Each structure stands twice: as C-alpha cells, then as structure tokens.
Amino acid sequence: MINMETPxxxxxxxxxxxxxxxxxxxxxxxxxxxxLNMDDATTETGLADFQNMVAAYQSDIDALNAExxxxxxxxxxxxxxxxxxxxxxxxxxxxxxxxxxxEKGWDIVKRAIDIIDGNExxxxxxxxxxxxxxxxxxxxxxxxxxxxxxxxxxxxxxDISDWAKENVSNYYENWxxxxxxxxxxxxxxxxxxxxxxxxxxxxxxxxxxKKMTLKELADLSGTSASxxxxxxNGKRKVPSLAIVQSISEGLGVPYSEILGILNQGKEPIQDIxxxxxxxxxxxxxxxxxxxxxxxxIELIELVGSPNLTMKGMTRITELASEIQEIVSNAxxxx
Numbered sequence: 397m398i399n400m401e402t403p404x405x406x407x408x409x410x411x412x413x414x415x416x417x418x419x420x421x422x423x424x425x426x427x428x429x430x431x432l433n434m435d436d437a438t439t440e441t442g443l444a445d446f447q448n449m450v451a452a453y454q455s456d457i458d459a460l461n462a463e464x465x466x467x468x469x470x471x472x473x474x475x476x477x478x479x480x481x482x483x484x485x486x487x488x489x490x491x492x493x494x495x496x497x498x499e500k501g502w503d504i505v506k507r508a509i510d511i512i513d514g515n516e517x518x519x520x521x522x523x524x525x526x527x528x529x530x531x532x533x534x535x536x537x538x539x540x541x542x543x544x545x546x547x548x549x550x551x552x553x554x555d556i557s558d559w560a561k562e563n564v565s566n567y568y569e570n571w572x573x574x575x576x577x578x579x580x581x582x583x584x585x586x587x588x589x590x591x592x593x594x595x596x597x598x599x600x601x602x603x604x605x606k607k608m609t610l611k612e613l614a615d616l617s618g619t620s621a622s623x624x625x626x627x628x629n630g631k632r633k634v635p636s637l638a639i640v641q642s643i644s645e646g647l648g649v650p651y652s653e654i655l656g657i658l659n660q661g662k663e664p665i666q667d668i669x670x671x672x673x674x675x676x677x678x679x680x681x682x683x684x685x686x687x688x689x690x691x692x693i694e695l696i697e698l699v700g701s702p703n704l705t706m707k708g709m710t711r712i713t714e715l716a717s718e719i720q721e722i723v724s725n726a727x728x729x730x
Contacts, residue, residue, distance in 0.1 A: 411467040423453040431475045436482045443479045469567040493575045504559045508551045515544045541587045548580045596630040598657045617646030688722050
C-alpha cells in the first residue's frame with residue numbers, strides 16, 4: 397500500500413526495515429508483515445482485522461524504544477490512511493485525522509476540530525449565498541475568523557499540549573500538532589488575504605484623497621513606487637508593522653487607523669523587534685540608539701530562550717556589560 401521507495405520515506409523506510417530485521421518480538425513482526433502485505437485489494441474487514449491486531453499488541457509497541465516506536469506508529473497510521481483512501485476515494489487527510497480522534501476518544505482534540513469545522517461550514521455557507529456580503533458583514537466574519545484562530549492556537553499550545561504529553565506517544569503528539577496547525581493555517585491565510593484586499597482598497601483611496609502619486613507616497617514612506625502599486629493591487633501580503641508605520645507617516649494618517657483596517661481595530665501582538673525598532677525611548681533620561689536596541693533585543697531573546705546553555709548565560713553577562721557601558725558613555729556626554 398505505502399510506496400517504500402518514495403524519497404520522503406527513505407530514512408523512515410530504512411529504520412522500518414532495521415526494526416524488521418532486528419526485532420525478535422513475534423507480535424511486532426506480525427504487525428510489520430501486515431503493513432507489507434496490505435494493498436489496494438484490502439477490504440474494510442481486512443483493515444479492521446489489522447487495527448484489531450495493533451490494539452491487541454499495543455503493549456508490545458509501547459515496549460519498543462522511542463525511535464522504533466515512532467517509526468512503527470508512523471507506518472501503522474499511514475497504512476490505515478492509505479487503505480481507507482483506497483476504499484473511500486473522497487477521504488482527505490483531515491477526514492482521516494478526525495476519524496482517528498473520534499475512535500480514540502481524544503475529546504480535547506475534538507474541541508479544536510469542532511472550531512475548525514465550524515469555521516469551514518460558515519465559509520461554505522457564505523460562499524453559497526446568492527448576494528455579495530457587505531463590508532460590515534465581512535468585518536464581522538473576519539473577527540470570527542480571528543477569534544477561531546486564537547482559540548485553536550490556545551487549545552493547541554495549552555490544553556492539548558499538556559494532555560498529549562500524558563496520554564499519547566511522541567509520534568501521535570506531533571501528528572496532532574501538525575494536523576491542527578496546518579488546518580488552522582488555512583484559516584489564517586484566508587484572513588490575511590481578506591486583510592490584504594481590504595488594505596489595498598483603503599491605501600489606493602487614501603492616496604488619491606491626499607492627491608499623491610505613487611512616487612510621492614513611496615518617497616515619503618521610504619519604499620518604492622512599484623511596491624506601493626503592488627500593495628494597492630493586492631499583489632503583496634499585508635506589510636510588516638515597520639512598513640505600516642512608514643506608510644502612516646507618509647500619508648499623514650494615524651498609525652492606529654491602518655491597524656484598524658488590518659485588524660478591525662485590534663492591535664496585534666507585536667514582535668519585540670518591531671516594538672523596539674519602531675519606537676524611540678530613553679533609559680535614565682538618555683535617548684538610546686540602534687546599537688543599544690540591537691543588544692537589548694539579543695538579551696531579551698536569550699533570556700526568553702527555553703533551552704539556555706552555559707554559552708548563552710555567558711553571553712547574557714557580556715550583553716549586560718555592553719549595555720551598561722553604552723548608557724554610562726551616553727550619561728558622561730550629557
């Protein structure tokens with residue numbers, strides 16, 4: 397069923413055959429034999445027998461070392477999916493993922509699935525309507541999309557993450573995260589496209605309202621005329637916050653107004669680099685420059701690292717000294 401020659405499976409395939417050639421466990425060998433024997437002619441009954449065998453020998457699978465277990469679980473899962481796909485041509489990977497979550501009773505995972513499926517159902521309903529939705533209606537839909545994305549990310553990073561560490565293997569933990577993240581990303585991409593289209597129309601209208609040419613706005617915002625034109629045509633993604641700041645200054649409109657266009661009035665959580673680079677600030681009544689900001693960003697990123705090494709700790713001490721030296725030198729010149 398599975399093409400063992402497929403390049404993306406090359407490393408896994410080698411590990412799979414290593415397990416086949418070295419394992420002395422007859423139950424593991426029986427599972428491997430079934431994986432190799434299943435093909436397009438496998439029936440629903442054959443698939444059910446395979447899954448029952450896997451369930452019966454789960455303790456043998458759990459006794460494998462982490463690497464062998466992950467490899468075997470990958471091929472068990474992939475074999476089941478490919479077999480179901482052969483039996484049900486319309487089956488998608490998302491459909492299969494949902495069926496596994498239901499069969500295994502992953503209730504916390506199903507909460508995220510329900511949010512994503514609800515979002516998809518809402519999109520399909522809107523697409524099937526015979527009339528064009530208004531701008532106000534689109535804003536409400538975008539707010540709903542943003543709320544769905546945020547809740548799924550929260551579930552994934554908090555509830556599901558904690559649950560998975562205690563209840564499923566590393567392979568299934570990673571599979572759950574990949575499946576949900578990929579589907580949630582599709583909602584995020586749609587929201588970004590909507591924001592890009594909305595921003596494009598607003599930018600063109602505002603530039604003409606200010607009686608500016610493309611080149612004039614480009615010069616005032618430190619960009620290029622071709623870049624502004626691509627933004628207005630919706631051919632570029634939503635710009636970074638640093639460019640948004642530049643465009644707001646070039647147009648002479650509040651920064652918050654553009655954020656409102658992009659995010660329905662909700663200012664996004666900003667990357668610390670954007671915050672520090674876009675703003676001027678003082679330390680001990682001394683205005684800091686680019687060198688100070690660069691060191692501070694590196695320091696913050698190191699302190700926030702979940703895998704801080706001894707080398708990193710040494711670098712933190714060095715950065716603190718360099719930052720203090722900059723402040724001291726600045727104070728001595730004022």
